[in-house]
Amino acid sequence: xxxxxxxxxxxxxxxxxxxxxxxxxxxxxxxxxxxxxxxxxxxxxxxxxxxxxxxxxxxxxxxxxxxxxxxxxxxxxxxxxxxxxxxxxxxxxxxxxxxxxxxxxxxxxxx
Amino acid sequence: xxxxxxxxxxxxxxxxxxxxxxxxxxxxxxxxxxxxxxxxxxxxxxxxxxxxxxxxxxxxxxxxxxxxxxxxxxxxxxxxxxxxxxxxxxxxxxxxxxxxxxxxxxxxxxxxxxx
Numbered sequence: 001x002x003x004x005x006x007x008x009x010x011x012x013x014x015x016x017x018x019x020x021x022x023x024x025x026x027x028x029x030x031x032x033x034x035x036x037x038x039x040x041x042x043x044x045x046x047x048x049x050x051x052x053x054x055x056x057x058x059x060x061x062x063x064x065x066x067x068x069x070x071x072x073x074x075x076x077x078x079x080x081x082x083x084x085x086x087x088x089x090x091x092x093x094x095x096x097x098x099x100x101x102x103x104x105x106x107x108x109x110x111x
Numbered sequence: 112x113x114x115x116x117x118x119x120x121x122x123x124x125x126x127x128x129x130x131x132x133x134x135x136x137x138x139x140x141x142x143x144x145x146x147x148x149x150x151x152x153x154x155x156x157x158x159x160x161x162x163x164x165x166x167x168x169x170x171x172x173x174x175x176x177x178x179x180x181x182x183x184x185x186x187x188x189x190x191x192x193x194x195x196x197x198x199x200x201x202x203x204x205x206x207x208x209x210x211x212x213x214x215x216x217x218x219x220x221x222x223x224x225x226x
Contacts, residue, residue: 044202046215097211
């Protein structure tokens, strides 16, 4: 079984402060991890995936297989980063790749 | 390009009634997904189609939920009869293929309230 845990429901930071959204996973195989974001009144959309090893909107995430974590980080938060963030794991389910989402963390950036 | 379309956007019904949701994926996307997102939770996959065939429906409550994608394009998700616990946002997503490398694009969702 695959499981994704996001321990924080809500994270509030001041503008310009560093941000770290935590994500831990459980999966017996080799996982593929993603971060999805949902801005207010917008659709759920892909932010980044670990395999790309890229920085999107200043965010980065490193897969740590030893700690089974995939935390999302940004050195300096901006007001426009306020949104709902979901960590997701892609693994083989009932014969196909399944995306399993965490419960999400609401990031609020205080001006 | 146009995104994933869903209708209706909102629906309020009483328990034991029936309801249907419609999804039109991005043109050319072979894979279509239906997710259920209960308040305070992340999306949960209900069913995945590859063209007009079901790839995975292991988490679909088949005693009351059904879905079809007859011509490999549009899809309909039906609940009959609805229960209070079915209140949720129903998200449709599509991707070019079914592998984990294919980005899923989500629709705006249908918010269902069961009274």
